[in-house]
Amino acid sequence: MPLQTEKISQNQLILFIILFSFSTQVGFGASQLIYLSQYDSIIALCISGLAGIILAFFFIKLAKRRPNEFYVNYGKEILPSWIHIPFMVIFFVSFLQISALILREYEDFIVQTYLPRTPNWAVGFMFGLVIAVTARLGFENLFRIAQGLFYLCILANIGNLILIGRELQWNRLMAFITNHSGHGIFVGSYSIIPFFGEAMILLFIFPYLSQKHKTLKSIISGTIFSVLFIGVNIVWLILLFGPNLTSHLTYPMLEMIRYVRIADFIQNLDHLIISIWATTVFIKITVFFTTAVQILTHLLRLKDYRPLTFSLAAVMVALSVSMASGSAEVTSFYNQSWATFSYFLQGIPILYLLIDTVKQSKKSRSSKKLKTNE
Template identity: 75%
Template structure:
């Protein structure tokens, strides 16, 4: 399998899109509901938590920079522990892919195709994901690199044209309205999204200039916060916290405020199509990592034979994940963050165990030399 295919620039731009896509599209109302005007502070705290976790993940990966975690994990924990953990990662990544796919299905059906069944949208989107996953990580990150600039231009244009509709007198609330509980609860819920940085562990063998990875992650986190926070601020200034938190898709409602002269009354179709591509990139990368794990577990040289069968699995999971949007949102508010923290803490256990083993090995070698 080829390695050294993803540049640091591609990695940084990908993670900006990765965090931006779902936090802005699906998570904005929930974040505002929990944290109100503290949402920007919550984003900063959550991004910092993601950076700290990335530091430890990179430290573990740098010990065997050209090996896959699925393989070298057996050197740290016994196979009877490591293999079940890899199965947990495999199922979790499939589940996350299916969950995001379900959110996208509900969005499209409720907003644009009300008479279309979810399975039709899921199948169409799933086929695109499967075909793209067969191309491999290198092409995926190239797509993300090209898409990034389009997303940024669309985001800046959206903010410029919405500016005249904002209630600027609400600015003072960002200084005066604070809640310790809102900051804690919001940070607990949002940090789990930035904690998904652990996927870096599975991408590491593909990276060039591995020593610059932590720097790339820091910049990705900073720009992610800037782009996400700018949209959250605009939402709060336009709708206020109460209305924003009760809209299912507040970003869509904000986009619909755009008016450019008399001949362009609504740009939501164009901007939503650009945003939907970022969701597609996120699902495809998560799905491709799960394919990689399954191929390694079954000792296959290529993951592509598994692509379409596992695509059918995520489509089926997405359709059976809940009865509606309310139940999916309930999953996020009740248990998703706790589940995410359990998964995201696993690399830390590997790092601790590997550190202990290396320390014992050094002591043993030192005693042998002395004797």
């Protein structure tokens, strides 16, 4: 697709950022955050959101220096090709791995909750096929899907929170004021900041954005609303189950949804709300996967990325099935290794920004010297 035809509005970017953060953090990461931070989960969440905005500032600052060029291409102007290309390969492998990790979490969720006799590969194959087809549509259509899905997702979530309100133990609210731990805030923030730092993906889609000068404002707005929506769900979980029980539930949001009852003819709404939430997970996987495909396309200097989608989707599904023996191993990987690796990954663009800044300052100094000599 020609670059000119693919434009993502800032409004679409804001709604996408909210869904991007909300999808996995509420569905898969809530119990881990509450386990680490207990009643300090909201403080850790706010710190992580602020850190994510700071990281996004550096990513956007780098992207704005060459707003209509792709990071994969102009990076070799900043660092030598023998350094830049391995870094891009690391990004390609990492984004493919992230999409496979989230897909694996979704596979485990579906198999454990609804399809206990179905093998993971079958769920992964069906989901991977849809991801490949959607990736071929490009970023513009993907962001349009996210825009349409946003309102449905938020309405479903707000409705769920309202309906569950009468079940909450409101006496636990005081603990959010009185129970604090510096260690809990630190470890919770350390593990959650990389999820907000995933705004790094903006570097790879920046040429598709319209009104690029408003991007940082959009990230700030999207992050604030993300923290708000995730925070309310975290508070509701703690008020409903308490921090100890919530941290030992594999999918606490599912258990919360199952508390909802509307009259006798609707016993629960979990199938409806889970189907909406699953679509948000699909959006996040597809964005990471499409970015990985386009990075490889630029590295191979191909004109069209679409022929690569189905073959790389097969690799993603194979990775998701073979990367762990069970959901406990995936959780252990997130707890022990993922955050540290993400900091390394998100530090690479900052390295590019620093080197580019040094180079630009040297050029400006040399040009000033030439003018004075003249």
